[in-house]
Amino acid sequence: MKRLHRALPVCLALLALPVAAQETPAALTQAYESLADTILSVRAAEHDLVGAILDGHRHAATVLAEKGDWEGAAAQVALFANEGDNGVGGVRKRLLEGGHHFNAAGEEAGMYEPGFVIVTREAKTKLLADAAALRQDDAMARQEAWDGFLATAEELLGH
Numbered sequence: 001m002k003r004l005h006r007a008l009p010v011c012l013a014l015l016a017l018p019v020a021a022q023e024t025p026a027a028l029t030q031a032y033e034s035l036a037d038t039i040l041s042v043r044a045a046e047h048d049l050v051g052a053i054l055d056g057h058r059h060a061a062t063v064l065a066e067k068g069d070w071e072g073a074a075a076q077v078a079l080f081a082n083e084g085d086n087g088v089g090g091v092r093k094r095l096l097e098g099g100h101h102f103n104a105a106g107e108e109a110g111m112y113e114p115g116f117v118i119v120t121r122e123a124k125t126k127l128l129a130d131a132a133a134l135r136q137d138d139a140m141a142r143q144e145a146w147d148g149f150l151a152t153a154e155e156l157l158g159h
Helices: 002-020 026-066 072-083 086-097 104-108 121-132 139-157
Strands: none
Touching: 002 104, 002 139, 026 139, 072 121, 072 139
């Protein structure tokens, strides 16, 4: 009987467990919600940062084109197409190795290269063709390529 009296509180506690386990404490749900907000805001920040990198290359290409430095402008267009230089590519590689794929579904569908945030494969192909055309001596082809670059950049950057 003494054993039963000692076991009774344990048995009652075990019976209460399924009831208590049916609901996550509100404080934990709220903390998880805050973490989700943080993760999603970091995602938005990454998009904005890559957009700023692209905008910087667009601006540099414009300045160089206005000076008649088509080789330099073409190099900036190529950097735009690749979402940055080797330094940025190294960061992208590190993120990928850590399991972060900004456009995972788009990568799987073949729309984005691994780790790319804004520039699609289709846009990259077009931009690299524009960069090659900017290096030509044909003024008409160069102007067409320049107009194409500006249109693609505007479309990708949303302005």
